[in-house]
Amino acid sequence: MTPLPDRYCPVDGTRVAARSLAWCCPVCGGPLDLDFAPTPASLKSLSGRVNSMWRYAETLPLAAPSFSLGEGRTPLVPLKHGISAKLDFLMPTLSFKDRGAVLLAELAQRLEPRQVVADSSGNAGTSIAAYCARAALPCTVYVPTGTSPEKVEQISAYGARVRVADGDREAAARQAREMADEPDVFYASHVFNPYFLHGTKTYAHELWEDLGGRFPDVLVLPVGNGTLLLGTALAVAELYTAGLIDRRPALYAVQAAAVAPLAHAWAEGADDLADGAPATATVTPTFAEGVAIPRPPRARQILRAVRESGGTFLTVTEDQIRHAQQDLASQGLYVEPTGVVGWAAVREGLLGTRSAVVPLCGAGLKTGLAGEPAGA
Known part of the structure; x- marks a missing residue:
């Protein structure tokens, strides 16, 4: 069995042993990163491998699973306006x-x-x-x-x-x-x-393979705690460092306007959420309950990843979320409100003519149609 890598705090460098059950930095209490820098396989060498996310074994810290539900390898389909969507709601539990x-x-x-x-x-x-x-x-x-x-x-x-x-x-x-x-x-x-981030990064490895070893101009990603965006940033960095892509896509982070702490910090040019902000905050009701996070613990990392990619933050209203869900349903895709925020931003024409992919992250059966915002 491959030895487990150690973890470390990205803020103060404190290290945590691989087999420790400690879940945060013992010094600052923040989230941990993994001491792991893999080299992904070339596009050609992926041919014939298992048809799941485990085909990218070189990039995973646990590359030999003892169990699996066949997760990963979700379809990429065209939508309107030249935008494509990766159907990550077609997973074993109907979520990315x-x-x-x-x-x-x-x-x-x-x-x-x-x-x-x-x-x-x-x-x-x-x-x-x-x-x-x-x-x-x-x-x-x-x-x-x-x-x-x-x-x-x-x-x-x-x-x-x-x-x-x-x-x-x-x-x-x-x-x-x-x-x-x-x-x-x-x-x-x-x-x-x-x-978890090293699992979500397989979304981007799949997309790179789906598109023949390249990325679109923009990857549009819903952001609450930022796990999909940060995983995507990890994959892009791995592929770029290995010389498997010659340019990085811009990361466009989308939040519900009702709960958009990162978008507000971005607009202010901040590197992190304000230190003086309360640890908890009143969350305005929103259809997009999955991204209604008032103080994401990895806020600094999320803001840095978007900035370094040349991307930006976008926000969408409750009406835009509701209309986006209905629009996708009219195209045969029934997606929960949180999972449609990327499409809600794209269909407003905020990307211009740039090529882009959006993830559809959760099935509509999990919540039903947007009616009253969660928490209302």
């Missing part, structure tokens, strides 16, 4: 989060904790519950008040214990972290644990 959840469950299985705990507004929780079921790991998922009943039902169906926090997304995270601090508990955090 499966890309990262399978790595967290695989890691947990190797570390053998007595319990796995996670917090989520829905999709990450369903993914982690499913892969813990596959790995026969006991799992508890904390969700905020107002989480889609369909997502709560899905988490429970996998055999995980659901704990509904008395409060918002931040309250669910606090309660999960309290449990994570108990002995022999593995915190399957899609935000703090870097293995």
